[in-house]
Amino acid sequence: MSILPEIVISKHDLQRLETLLEKQKAGDEYAAKLEDELARARIVAQSELPEGVVTMNSRVRFEIIESGKVFEKRLCYPEERVNDHDDISVLTAVGSSLIGLSEGATIPWSHNGKPLTVRVTAVFPPAA
Template sequence: MSSKPAITVTRLDMQRLEHMLEHLDNYDAAAEALEAELARANFVGHTEIADDIVTMNSKAHFYEENSNTEYQLTLVYPQQAGIEGNVSILAPIGTALLGLSVGQSIDWQTPKGKILKLTLKRVEFQPEAAQQYTL
């Protein structure tokens, strides 16, 4: 797997995610992975984040090279993950997508061990760009 790309996270998302982690009933490997991502992130204010970066509740389009498939995913908190197209921040792919900017790629290992290369093509909706800070 390649090295992880630099990521940028808003301080507001970081605070909300840390609060979520503190109140989890089951602090497992997924929670540890999210905490590791937050530890390596660059932080900016929620009004300073570029509009081409995946933040919480962003809807984004990704391209998977091996299958030539495009995906549209919305990065959400675990309680909203049951809706089609939503991916939980605690899912390995959700943790990996947080903070990516358009053009960046990640290698993601599926539960079956296959490596997929996902590239962020565009951010269709980002709450901060829409000045919706309560999502």
């Protein structure tokens, strides 16, 4: 088993994410993955959030190491997703893996049962 990178989440994002999870159906695998990530997160005040951390509504550039494919998407709540090209819901496998990661961090991920590794290459904070 690989060692998971540290994740940092603001209290504000945590509160909204917990509210989102309360509305999910029991047994939802993506909600369970997000719960696991939140359980291991270091929670900080918004003002203490380090630069370069993936937060809700930030744009994140990430690479699938095995394929070399690079994506840039806004991490959002499911109801705020505009389209698949620009947005990724936090209630997807890769979305729940990205929340709280710092630039340069890698994390194991699985797509259609295939183990992959995601690396965060850049984080652009949400517009004020």
